[in-house]
Amino acid sequence: MRTGLCHTRVKYLLLAFNFLLWLHGMAIVGFGIWILVSIFDPDVRYTEIKDDEVLKIVGGTLIAGGFAIVIVGIIGCHGTIKENPCRLLGYSISLFIIFAGLLGTGAVIINYKDQIELEVRETLKTNSSISTVLQKKCSNGTKDYVETCIDTLMRYPTIVAGLSIGFAQVMILGLVFSLSFHCTK
Incomplete structure (x- = not known):
C-alpha cells in the first residue's frame, strides 16, 4: 500500500470522480426508464406519437449506456480502494473507450448536421402522424409550422454534440486521475 500526500489526494479525487460518474450513469438510466414509461402513459404530452419505435430504441440505449457507465464507475471505485493495478488499468481503458465514443458521436453530429437536417425535413413533411403532432405544438399561428419546428429541432444536434464533446x-x-494514481509511489 502506497502512502504520501500526493497519493492520498489523487486517491480521494479519483473516488469523488467515480462517485460522480456513478451518479451520472444512474441519471442516464433513470432518463431512459422515463422515456420508456412515458411511451405507455396517456397523460404524458411529450410522446403523442405512440407507434414510433425510435423512442423505444433511445430509451433502451440510454439504459444500457447508463448501466455500462455505472459498472465502469464501480470498477474504478473498487480498483481505487483496493489499489489494484489491473482494475485501474481496465478502468482507464474503459474510460478511454467511453471518451472515444463520446468524441466520435460529437464529431459525427457536427460533421453530418446538414444531412441530419435534410432527414428531419423529409420525415416531418412525409409522416402524417408526426405532422399532426407538430401542427399542434409548433404552429404559433403560422401556416408553415414545419419550418418553425425544424428551426427549433435543429438546435438540439448542436447541443447534443456540445454535451458529448464536453463529457x-x-x-x-x-x-488523468486514474493513470496518475496508478503511477504514484
Whole structure:
C-alpha cells in the first residue's frame, strides 16, 4: 500500500470522480426508464406519437449506456480502494473507450448536421402522424409550422454534440486521475 500526500489526494479525487460518474450513469438510466414509461402513459404530452419505435430504441440505449457507465464507475471505485493495478488499468481503458465514443458521436453530429437536417425535413413533411403532432405544438399561428419546428429541432444536434464533446473532456480528467494514481509511489 502506497502512502504520501500526493497519493492520498489523487486517491480521494479519483473516488469523488467515480462517485460522480456513478451518479451520472444512474441519471442516464433513470432518463431512459422515463422515456420508456412515458411511451405507455396517456397523460404524458411529450410522446403523442405512440407507434414510433425510435423512442423505444433511445430509451433502451440510454439504459444500457447508463448501466455500462455505472459498472465502469464501480470498477474504478473498487480498483481505487483496493489499489489494484489491473482494475485501474481496465478502468482507464474503459474510460478511454467511453471518451472515444463520446468524441466520435460529437464529431459525427457536427460533421453530418446538414444531412441530419435534410432527414428531419423529409420525415416531418412525409409522416402524417408526426405532422399532426407538430401542427399542434409548433404552429404559433403560422401556416408553415414545419419550418418553425425544424428551426427549433435543429438546435438540439448542436447541443447534443456540445454535451458529448464536453463529457468526453471530463473523461480525460478521469483518465488523468486514474493513470496518475496508478503511477504514484
